[in-house]
Amino acid sequence: xxxxxxxxxxxxxAGDFKSDLKPIWCPGCGDFGVVTALTRALSAIGRPPHxxxxxxxxxxxxxxxxxxxxxxxxxxxxxxxPIAQGIKLANPELLVLVASGDGDGFSIGGGHxxxxxxxNIDLTYMVMDNQIYGLTKxxxxxxxxxxxxxxxxxxxxxxxxxxxxxxxxxxxAHFVAQGSPLDMAGLAQIIEEGIRFPGFAFINVQSPCVTFxxxxxxxxxxxxxxxxxxxxxxxxxxRAAATDLARExxxxxxxxxxxxxxxxPPTYGQGVDLRRLSVAGQGVPRHEILQRFQPNH
Ligand SMILES: Cc1ncc(C[n+]2csc(CCOP(=O)(O)OP(=O)(O)O)c2C)c(N)n1
Ligand code: SF4
Ligand SMILES: [Mg+2]
Numbered sequence: 001x002x003x004x005x006x007x008x009x010x011x012x013x014a015g016d017f018k019s020d021l022k023p024i025w026c027p028g029c030g031d032f033g034v035v036t037a038l039t040r041a042l043s044a045i046g047r048p049p050h051x052x053x054x055x056x057x058x059x060x061x062x063x064x065x066x067x068x069x070x071x072x073x074x075x076x077x078x079x080x081x082p083i084a085q086g087i088k089l090a091n092p093e094l095l096v097l098v099a100s101g102d103g104d105g106f107s108i109g110g111g112h113x114x115x116x117x118x119x120n121i122d123l124t125y126m127v128m129d130n131q132i133y134g135l136t137k138x139x140x141x142x143x144x145x146x147x148x149x150x151x152x153x154x155x156x157x158x159x160x161x162x163x164x165x166x167x168x169x170x171x172x173a174h175f176v177a178q179g180s181p182l183d184m185a186g187l188a189q190i191i192e193e194g195i196r197f198p199g200f201a202f203i204n205v206q207s208p209c210v211t212f213x214x215x216x217x218x219x220x221x222x223x224x225x226x227x228x229x230x231x232x233x234x235x236x237x238x239r240a241a242a243t244d245l246a247r248e249x250x251x252x253x254x255x256x257x258x259x260x261x262x263x264x265p266p267t268y269g270q271g272v273d274l275r276r277l278s279v280a281g282q283g284v285p286r287h288e289i290l291q292r293f294q295p296n297h
Pocket of ligand 1 (some may be wrong): 001104
């Protein structure tokens with residue numbers, strides 16, 4: 001995988017980002033591996049835990065922030081992105097991460113994803129795509145494959161699945177990647193690259209639900225479908241090639257960085273001064289805007 005710039009040696013170990021809370025996930029849940037990969041990535045980044053805000057919605061995957069030492073905010077189902085964007089706008093110095101599930105992100109929160117992509121605020125959005133509603137015990141999710149039998153599709157789903165990779169590409173995402181805890185080192189590196197990307201970074205994580213997930217999602221089946229984009233010689237700056245590879249979602253498990261815009265546009269807080277957020281283009285300083293929203297003002 002390409003390295004963009006020399007990395008300073010971090011004073012933090014992965015263990016510094018693991019909280020004392022004992023996960024209550026089912027034994028073997030893919031989300032355990034996500035925490036491991038994530039804490040490795042954070043140790044490589046080297047920002048202290050108190051400078052990290054980790055937001056999530058609701059779902060098994062949304063428990064991830066609680067198992068880290070970052071500041072966590074377990075919000076409302078599907079609403080992690082608006083809250084994360086608000087946090088980043090209010091305090092641009094923070095490193096803001098978001099953990100979500102396929103249901104949280106692409107059902108109830110689906111409308112937010114599109115506009116968070118377009119708005120391109122500097123966040124890293126990780127979706128643990130287990131293709132099922134895990135927390136609520138196995139209902140059909142928007143990424144469940146057609147024909148999938150679940151408690152809410154007893155005769156098999158008639159619906160086409162959402163392709164999360166194409167979805168975000170379609171809205172113009174500047175960083176799109178996919179990984180799996182099956183390749184822990186690869187996943188850690190993808191997360192690190194996503195965090196380093198200056199703008200909205202989308203990472204789809206194939207994290208199996210071992211209790212309610214389908215066979216095709218388990219590590220054994222993943223192994224048969226997995227191939228790294230690096231081994232394919234994929235150039236992540238080639239948007240057309242990235243879109244073609246994104247189409248293979250559900251057929252091949254392409255891992256690595258699908259697309260990284262080599263010339264990303266400036267984001268809020270980087271080139272666009274947050275302290276002078278404009279109201280109707282008037283360049284009104286932020287403290288004045290906040291005053292305007294005071295009650296009784
Ligand atoms: C507004 C609202 N609607 C529905 C729910 C019930 N609910 C909680 S988690 C969840 C889906 C979880 O699935 P997913 O986002 O894929 O996460 P997973 O548990 O699979 O990691 C649902 C429907 C809720 N908590 N709040
Ligand atoms: S129900 Fe599925 S997603 Fe939730 S903890 Fe258990 S294995 Fe993980
Ligand atoms: Mg899910």
